[in-house]
Amino acid sequence: MAFPDSPRTSATGHGRPSRSRSRRRRPAPRLLGAALAAARQGLHVFPLWPHSKTPCLHGKRHCTGTVPCADGHLGWEQRATVDPDLIRYWWTASPASNVGIACGPSNxxxxxxxxxxxxxxxxxxxxxxxxxxxxxxxxxxxxxxxxxxxxxxxxxxxxxxxxxxxxxxxxxxxxxxxxxxxxxxxxxxxxxxxxxxxxxxxxxxxxxxxxxxxxxxxxxxxxxxxxxxxxxxxxxxxATGVSGTAESGAPVSGIRRQRYLDTVAAAVAHAAPRTAHDTLVRTAYALGRLVAGGEFTDEEARAALHVAAQQRRIPAYEAAEAISSGFDRGGLRPRRLSDRAA
Missing domain, CATH: 3.30.2250 (Prim-pol fold)
Structure with missing residues (x-):
């Protein structure tokens, strides 16, 4: 996710959310408190996808080389911070984001x-x-x-x-x-x-x-x-609670799985006006079935959908609710990519 790097300028060149979005009901700022508490201990924090241990700052493949990355791509370790104003801005933009701590900058x-x-x-x-x-x-x-x-x-x-x-x-x-x-x-x-x-x-x-x-x-x-x-x-x-998940399997299977993720994510990212939310829920349902069938991990599927939702400018708190709703229903009907669509 292209999180903003200051209350004035976002990582994609856009400022604060529009007034119409800011009036939506948002979760209580419990995780903002957790991020600030860690920063008070001198621990450099950055946001993770909701219910996940996956960084949600944009990845190198999607880096535009602008604003925070004008002098080269900055990953989660470089952008982790103890600045309370930036932390408040990040978790106001996405109150449901989990809190990551970069060990190196935090000593x-x-x-x-x-x-x-x-x-x-x-x-x-x-x-x-x-x-x-x-x-x-x-x-x-x-x-x-x-x-x-x-x-x-x-x-x-x-x-x-x-x-x-x-x-x-x-x-x-x-x-x-x-x-x-x-x-x-x-x-x-x-x-x-x-x-x-x-x-x-x-x-x-x-x-x-x-x-x-x-x-x-x-x-x-x-x-x-x-x-x-x-x-x-x-x-x-x-390993548990850290920076990624290892996947295994035959190369062809891995390519097919990635192509499927790219395809369903693109459907969300390029959804027609006024259809983005429903498209996200339907896509989350489809991926939730595959997660339940063991085809994808919960975290990699959620991360792909969150990236797509951010590209479509769906607020992070709204995306988290839509994805969870789709996953909950899809989990009741597990399937695999080798199965015929049902």
């Missing part, structure tokens, strides 16, 4: 401790049922206490995010199981979903509220590579 390193989800632990971690168990063993082996006395958020999965401060020049980046089974991390180049945000499966909640503690030196070594890090792996970026 933040986050441990993502996941449950086993029924998977048996490998022999090295026999008996462990959660990333917490593995972290406790790492601490004991290093001769230290469990590093749990820091700001902590529980995700809907339910994982736990332990927040730690790092130096501004820290080069610690995202990892997947480098320190141990069911322990991922997010640092420079990564982001997390802030407390107060909501996905379809639940809410991100604060479970411990002490100040964010410095990252212990012994713990930092667990995430330090023994050799220069390779280029970021999309699979590593797809």
């Amino acid at each position: 933040l390193y986050v441990l993502d401790l996941d449950p086993a989800h029924g998977e048996p632990a490998p022999p090295q971690w026999a008996g462990a049922r959660h990333g917490r168990d593995v972290l406790a063993r790492l601490a004991a082996e290093a001769g230290h206490h469990y590093p749990g006395d820091t700001y902590t958020v529980r995700t809907p999965s339910p994982s736990e995010h332990l927040y730690f401060r790092v130096a501004a020049d820290s080069q610690l980046r995202n990892t997947a199981a480098r320190a141990g089974w069911r322990i991922d991390s997010r640092g420079r180049g990564g982001f997390i979903v802030a407390a107060g945000s909501r996905r379809r499966d639940g809410l991100y909640r604060v479970v411990r509220r002490p100040p964010i503690a410095p990252l212990p030196g012994w713990l930092a070594t667990c995430f330090t590579p023994l050799q220069p890090e390779p280029r970021p792996n999309p699979v590593e970026l797809g």
